[in-house]
Amino acid sequence: MDNQLSQWQKAFQSSTPQIDTEVLLQNIRKHHQKDRIKAWLDLLLGAGVSIFILYTIIFQAENSAFKFLLVALSPIPLVFGVWAFKLSHQREKITQLNVAQLLRLKQAQTYKTLRYWRVTAYIFTILWIALCVYSGLLMIKGEEASIWIIQVATQSCMFLFVHIRFWQVKKRHPKDLAMLQTLQKE
Amino acid sequence: MDCATNIQSVLQEFTPLLSRIAASYEFDASLQEDLLQDISLAVWRALGSFRGDAKLKTFVAKIAHNRCIDHVIKQKSTSGKWVELDERDVIDKQNVADSIQQKRDASLDLLSALHKLAIANRQVITMQLEGFSYLEIANVLGISEAAVTKRAARAKQQLEQWL
Numbered sequence: 361m362d363n364q365l366s367q368w369q370k371a372f373q374s375s376t377p378q379i380d381t382e383v384l385l386q387n388i389r390k391h392h393q394k395d396r397i398k399a400w401l402d403l404l405l406g407a408g409v410s411i412f413i414l415y416t417i418i419f420q421a422e423n424s425a426f427k428f429l430l431v432a433l434s435p436i437p438l439v440f441g442v443w444a445f446k447l448s449h450q451r452e453k454i455t456q457l458n459v460a461q462l463l464r465l466k467q468a469q470t471y472k473t474l475r476y477w478r479v480t481a482y483i484f485t486i487l488w489i490a491l492c493v494y495s496g497l498l499m500i501k502g503e504e505a506s507i508w509i510i511q512v513a514t515q516s517c518m519f520l521f522v523h524i525r526f527w528q529v530k531k532r533h534p535k536d537l538a539m540l541q542t543l544q545k546e
Numbered sequence: 547m548d549c550a551t552n553i554q555s556v557l558q559e560f561t562p563l564l565s566r567i568a569a570s571y572e573f574d575a576s577l578q579e580d581l582l583q584d585i586s587l588a589v590w591r592a593l594g595s596f597r598g599d600a601k602l603k604t605f606v607a608k609i610a611h612n613r614c615i616d617h618v619i620k621q622k623s624t625s626g627k628w629v630e631l632d633e634r635d636v637i638d639k640q641n642v643a644d645s646i647q648q649k650r651d652a653s654l655d656l657l658s659a660l661h662k663l664a665i666a667n668r669q670v671i672t673m674q675l676e677g678f679s680y681l682e683i684a685n686v687l688g689i690s691e692a693a694v695t696k697r698a699a700r701a702k703q704q705l706e707q708w709l
Contacts, residue, residue, distance in 0.1 A: 364706070365674065368709075372657075373566075376569075377566075379562075384583065385554060387583055388553075392590060452595075455591065457612055457688075458688030460688025463615065466616075532623075543618070
């Protein structure tokens, strides 16, 4: 190390912020415990809801259509719980990536996020149109359509939310990419 | 490896290093504290997977820089403002310019000068000042040694102009 760097090194070392290591350790122990509890809670709650649904199927469900619906829904909470549990472990692996790998991952994530909201917007649009057409047909046939109209009104709010969110993500995407590219460039 | 007891010894040894790394990315003291906590927590979680294939100091520094870059990205995303990352206004630029004009021979605070560097160059020079070799710096940043040499030279040149 040359003289200039040695001098800067001394100045750099002397600018070290004063940190109470014991307090830092206490704080991260609390956070660590909270995160572990949350991860297990997600998993157990998911399992609990799935078991409850199975109980409902066996002891409460009165007709086959209802049973079939519950059977289809029952694994969802458990799958979600397992996914949330695995995600918390995946986060640990991400923190061990070098800077270039992390930036590439972030870049891939921005594309994934955009794709996710684009696909969600398309699916919502198709479902919303189908719901409107179905409600419209019921009204034309003179059948009772009030429940379906309420559904249309409710789903319209979701439709708007999804499209606004997609628009926000799409608008931010080039800026996010530019920021990541700036961090990557030499 | 008993992570619970190891984290204590790791923090005792490397907290100054981690706090300097955090300070090189974040000027605001309260955000620095949060960032240091985030880094320390990440180090604790990662300790179990440390296999000794690199120095512990390098392993810890890699995680620290990883968390710091993540912090910078989140700060920029949540602020909603796009600011050129190599023009961070951590200190009033005009005051700095006046200061340089008036006191050409006086030295700027090193940390302030480091914050004026582009992040890519800042990462290299701060790791050099921590005593890491070019190979270790390349490993932490995921770039070639040639790129490290280039950024180190550029950073040194800029610091020499300002200090």
